[in-house]
Amino acid sequence: MDLTKEDITKSLGVDLELIEYLPYLLQDLWDMGTNPDTVLALINKYSILNSINAKVLDLGCGKGAVSIKIAQKFGVKVVGLDAMEAFIEEAENYAEKHLVGNMCKFYVKDIKEAVKTEREYGLVVFGAVGQLFGTYEKTLSSLSQCIKKGGYLIIDDGYMDDDSDYKDDNYIKHGVLLKIIKESGFTLVEEKIEHDISVINNRYFEFIKKRADELRIKYPEKTRFFENYVKSQEIENKILENKIKCVVLVLKKI
Ligand SMILES: C[S@@+](CC[C@H](N)C(=O)[O-])C[C@H]1O[C@@H](n2cnc3c(N)ncnc32)[C@H](O)[C@@H]1O
DSSP: OOHHHHHHHHHTTOOGGGGGGHHHHTTTOSSOSSOHHHHHHHHHHTTTTOSTTOEEEEETOTTSHHHHHHHHHHOOEEEEEESOHHHHHHHHHHHHHTTOTTTEEEEEOOHHHHTTTOOOEEEEEEESOOSTTSSHHHHHHHHHTTEEEEEEEEEEEEEBOTTOOOOOTTOOBHHHHHHHHHTTTEEEEEEEEOOOHHHHHHHHHHHHHHHHHHHHHHOGGGHHHHHHHHHHHHHHHHHHHHTOEEEEEEEEEO
């Protein structure tokens, strides 16, 4: 089995059978998980990209919404990597359209491979990619290799409150997360909780449902997969709105 395909579909909450339809299903979205405005505000607040040679790495960049907005606002070079070729092609087109084609370089690459060679970034963004490395400890140690000393990591993820009785292998409790960060070689600069995610979720959901309905008509033999996808998106949104705290973490490498 192709493990990267499994990572991609898991990060987007879609069945492996639907991977070829992802570009169609997600055609109306540019950002696909992380709110670019939140990331820009945090970079600004902590003057993360003030150094003249600041380099940014956006791992799991999707269609490049975060990368391109960073390049536009801060005038820095950004490298965006994603395993989905169709997303990378779109990212390149968006960058040209936003006049930052010369500042943004996008490549088709598996994040797990990239962390073995990418080095000395002032900022790494890991936006809504999920538990790709298995555990939070491994995520932080793997991403840390790409960041220079004093550099930053911005992660968009979620956690469960300590008193929550909800169980979900994709998330850990807040206290556990803080302990892992403390032992990771990073300091926690800010955890910015995203309160109004239902607005974004509803917008994403309406687009996705419309496209899934179109595909259901075109490929009736796959109806079950498209219906399951829409249902799973609905369930995932409810979990994110009611059981999980969606958070953007700013970490600084010690
Ligand atoms: C939920 S999307 C988020 C995209 C982007 N960060 C954003 O917020 O718009 C997750 C992205 O991670 C990518 N991805 C998942 N596993 C990957 C892997 N092993 N290597 C590279 N990209 C991966 C997917 O293709 C997808 O574009």
